[in-house]
Each structure stands twice: as structure tokens, then as C-alpha cells.
Amino acid sequence: MAIVLEDVSKTYEVKGRKVEALKRLSLTVEEGEIFGIIGFSGAGKSTLLRLINLLEQPSSGSVSVNGTELGALSGEKLRTKRKKIGMIFQQFNLIESKTVYQNIEFVLKASKYEKKEVKSRIEELLALVGLSDKADSYPGNLSGGQKQRVGIARALANHPEVLLCDEATSALDPDTTKTILKLLKKINRELGITIVLITHEMEVIKEIADRVGVMTAGEIVEESDVYSIFSHPGHAVTKGFVQDIYDxxxxxxxxxxxxxxxxxxxxxxxxxxxxxxxxxxxxxxxxxxxxxxxxxxxxxxxxxxxxxxxxxxxxxxxxxxxxxxxxxxxxxxxxxxxxx
Ligand SMILES: Nc1ncnc2c1ncn2[C@@H]1O[C@H](COP(=O)(O)OP(=O)(O)O)[C@@H](O)[C@H]1O
Ligand SMILES: [Mg+2]
The missing domain is CATH 3.30.70.260 (ACT domain)
Known part of the structure; x- marks a missing residue:
């Protein structure tokens, strides 16, 4: 049981020109691990996540999550699987006109959560992310870190198997980044949720990932446990990232x-x-x-x-x-x- 990408390519057509965002990429993320993907802007990281969360289909190759091949799903099965994959974003993507409580309620209602359980589920989620006292606040009155906590609560609402994080801490200051990464690690360890996290910051990888893939130009050029990446970087791109830290x-x-x-x-x-x-x-x-x-x-x-x-x-x-x-x-x- 894992996330398995096999020989995945994704090509976009922009004004008659082909952009190869992913090039025959293969990757296995083990169940229960935190897998970090690091790469510069344009490397193809977000495209990769959009294939895992079923927002897009690969041009060729296959993606499967915990034994289900995503390309084979449609209709109700697709919607059900999508609920099992949570996602958080750099810009949080909260609904500004709704309170914290309502932001989470919105997701639960959309997934037809048992009405009588909605309130207790929201309370449980807010407690998990440490925001029990902010249920009635609006996003506009929250700090960046608090907004991301709401994003995390919302992403976990439907008990996902996988949590995808797209530059989830890139808009946060270093201290807040650390507390959010700690929370993600707690969620991974306590709830057993597999996390795939993409970032352009080696500090994030260092803090939280079990394993890491280094991505450039649509390919994963190096993949390893995090200590090995820092102690023995192989690829030139990896060396560049590691060097930034030691300087x-x-x-x-x-x-x-x-x-x-x-x-x-x-x-x-x-x-x-x-x-x-x-x-x-x-x-x-x-x-x-x-x-x-x-x-x-x-x-x-x-x-x-x-x-x-x-x-x-x-x-x-x-x-x-x-x-x-x-x-x-x-x-x-x-x-x-x-x-x-
Ligand atoms: N929807 C899209 N349409 C056209 N080109 C896209 C689209 N999404 C991404 N790309 C292109 O694919 C490449 C990879 O983009 P992306 O996955 O966003 O990289 P990253 O997240 O690593 O910055 C870039 O060249 C980008 O311009
Ligand atoms: Mg991106």
C-alpha cells in the first residue's frame, strides 16, 4: 500500500507549443512516510501533486494510491477516492466570508457527512490543530500560521489516507514554519497519514521528511533518505540545495x-x-x-x-x-x- 507513479508523463500544450512538465517519472511513496520533493520553480512539483489528488490525468503512465489505480476511476468512485486525499496550499485557500468553523463545515457538508456528527467532528479537528478558541473568527483576523492550521483541519476533515502539501509553509516566517511542520509530523505519526510535501526549501526537508526526491525539469534525479541527501548529495542540483544550507x-x-x-x-x-x-x-x-x-x-x-x-x-x-x-x-x- 503506497502511492505509486509508474512511467508518468504530463505534457501541456501552450499556444501550440508542448511543455513537458513530467518526463517518464516513476516514484513510490511508502504508506505512512513523509516524502519530501524539492525542486526549483517550474520543476514540475505541483503538476505531480495534481496527478495524485486527481485534479489532472497523466498524458501517459499510471498513478495509484493504496492499490487503486486512479485512471480507472470515474463517477462516485472517483469522488470517494478524492475525499481520501487531503491537500494544503501556500496561500491557504480559505473562504474569507466564512468563519473558521464554517470553512470546515463547508467541506463536511459537501461530502455529505452525517449531520449530527458535523459539530463534534469540527471540534475534534480544531482541537487537533490547536484552534479551539478560533471557531468563530474569520480568516482575515488570523495570522498566517493560524490560517494554515485551518487549512490542515479542513484537509483532514474526511479522514484522508494521504495529505499533500504544496509549498505549505512558503508564505510563513521561519518560526511559524517550524510549528506547522511539527504539527504535520504529529499528524503523520499519530494518525498514520502518508504525507507528500513539496518545497523549494531544504530547511523544510531537513525538519520533517523521512525521504526526499530531488526534482528538476520534470524528473526525479535523486531519491534517498534525508540524512544521506545532506551528507552525500549526488546530483549537481542536490549539491546546490545542500550548499545553500551550509554556505x-x-x-x-x-x-x-x-x-x-x-x-x-x-x-x-x-x-x-x-x-x-x-x-x-x-x-x-x-x-x-x-x-x-x-x-x-x-x-x-x-x-x-x-x-x-x-x-x-x-x-x-x-x-x-x-x-x-x-x-x-x-x-x-x-x-x-x-x-x-
Ligand atoms: N496548466 C498548465 N498549463 C500549461 N503549462 C503548465 C500548466 N501547469 C504547469 N505548467 C508548466 O509545467 C511546468 C511545471 O510546472 P509546475 O508543476 O507548476 O512546477 P513547480 O510546482 O515545480 O514550480 C512549468 O513549465 C509550467 O509552466
Ligand atoms: Mg508549484
Missing amino acids: FSIPPHIQLNDNSDVITIKFLNENAEANYVNQLYRHFDCDISILNGRIEYIQDMPLGFLMLHVQGEAQEITRLKAFIDESKGIERAEIYAETI
Whole structure:
């Protein structure tokens, strides 16, 4: 049971010109996971979500959700399945003339929810998203974070199997983004709802995703668990996204030659030993100065970076690099050296 896209293409015709938004894309999102899709604007992310939520059909290929192939559905079955797929948006898409309560009621009525259960369901949803005291407020009087909470409550109204999030935090400030991501994670873990979340921000992926797909020009070019994406990005686009987060660049006054090198060390998992640089000092006849350092937490797992300026005999520098390469759980971060 999962979301499975097989060899999916989607082509739009714009003024006689063909735009290939998705190119023979295959992807499996496992049931119960949070799958993040990151890509620049125009990569095809929203198109991908619209195929999963049944707003559009692929030009070729198939999409199935929890064993049901969506292309085969029509009429009542299509409407029923659509209810099982919730969606939240960057701009919240609330009805401004209705209260918070009425915004959720609207969805429940449209899906012919048992009348006598509507009120208790809305109360339950508002409690879940922490807005019990805002039932009678209008969207215009809510903060961005509160609006998105209403969006989430509304998306969950029909007990969906899947929640799709299209840039759901892109209109929010960083602190509010964190609280909304926490809420989404709680919903995923406590209610077991599979989440597919698209974003152009690596910070969002870092906070919440179990696995991630990197998308560019209608294709998923790399797919992996989140820690691996941050520690060992493979594709150039992924490296670009990861680099944005670390932002390590070599200070302009540093000369690079046979006797002067910049080495960025990467500490994986629990290996960020404080005495590692001490070992380098002790074992090698080099001058070592620290240019930059940082520990990122990918959810709870540390990933450390240390940028060193090493000066000495060429041979000694080579030996030092070999020592690093042989150290367990420690690597040289080649990609950061490429930013010179
Ligand atoms: N309804 C549409 N009609 C024509 N072209 C579209 C339509 N939707 C998306 N596109 C085109 O498909 C490509 C992917 O768009 P989109 O899925 O919105 O990317 P993203 O969400 O990653 O920014 C873009 O080139 C976009 O212009
Ligand atoms: Mg989009």
C-alpha cells in the first residue's frame, strides 16, 4: 500500500507549443512516510501533486494510491477516492466570508457527512490543530500560521489516507514554519497519514521528511533518505540545495597552492569528536587553522562540518588527507572545495 507513479508523463500544450512538465517519472511513496520533493520553480512539483489528488490525468503512465489505480476511476468512485486525499496550499485557500468553523463545515457538508456528527467532528479537528478558541473568527483576523492550521483541519476533515502539501509553509516566517511542520509530523505519526510535501526549501526537508526526491525539469534525479541527501548529495542540483544550507566558502585572502590547502571535514552521525583536530595537530607537521565549523541536526542526527586551512610541506598535507580518509565516520567534503 503506497502511492505509486509508474512511467508518468504530463505534457501541456501552450499556444501550440508542448511543455513537458513530467518526463517518464516513476516514484513510490511508502504508506505512512513523509516524502519530501524539492525542486526549483517550474520543476514540475505541483503538476505531480495534481496527478495524485486527481485534479489532472497523466498524458501517459499510471498513478495509484493504496492499490487503486486512479485512471480507472470515474463517477462516485472517483469522488470517494478524492475525499481520501487531503491537500494544503501556500496561500491557504480559505473562504474569507466564512468563519473558521464554517470553512470546515463547508467541506463536511459537501461530502455529505452525517449531520449530527458535523459539530463534534469540527471540534475534534480544531482541537487537533490547536484552534479551539478560533471557531468563530474569520480568516482575515488570523495570522498566517493560524490560517494554515485551518487549512490542515479542513484537509483532514474526511479522514484522508494521504495529505499533500504544496509549498505549505512558503508564505510563513521561519518560526511559524517550524510549528506547522511539527504539527504535520504529529499528524503523520499519530494518525498514520502518508504525507507528500513539496518545497523549494531544504530547511523544510531537513525538519520533517523521512525521504526526499530531488526534482528538476520534470524528473526525479535523486531519491534517498534525508540524512544521506545532506551528507552525500549526488546530483549537481542536490549539491546546490545542500550548499545553500551550509554556505561554506573559502575566504578570499587564502591562497591555494602546494603548501596551502583548504580541507573541509565531514563528521557523520556521532563522530564529531572534539579531539579530532587535536589528533591532526599531534600527528602532522602542519599549521592548521579553523576557518568555519558547524553541526547540523538532520532531525536528531548530527552532521558536522569543519573547514580547515592547512599549511605545510606538500607531502605532509597529502599524508594528513590520507589520515582523514582512513578515519572512521569522517570524510573529506569534496563538494565544498568545488565552490572556490
Ligand atoms: N496548466 C498548465 N498549463 C500549461 N503549462 C503548465 C500548466 N501547469 C504547469 N505548467 C508548466 O509545467 C511546468 C511545471 O510546472 P509546475 O508543476 O507548476 O512546477 P513547480 O510546482 O515545480 O514550480 C512549468 O513549465 C509550467 O509552466
Ligand atoms: Mg508549484
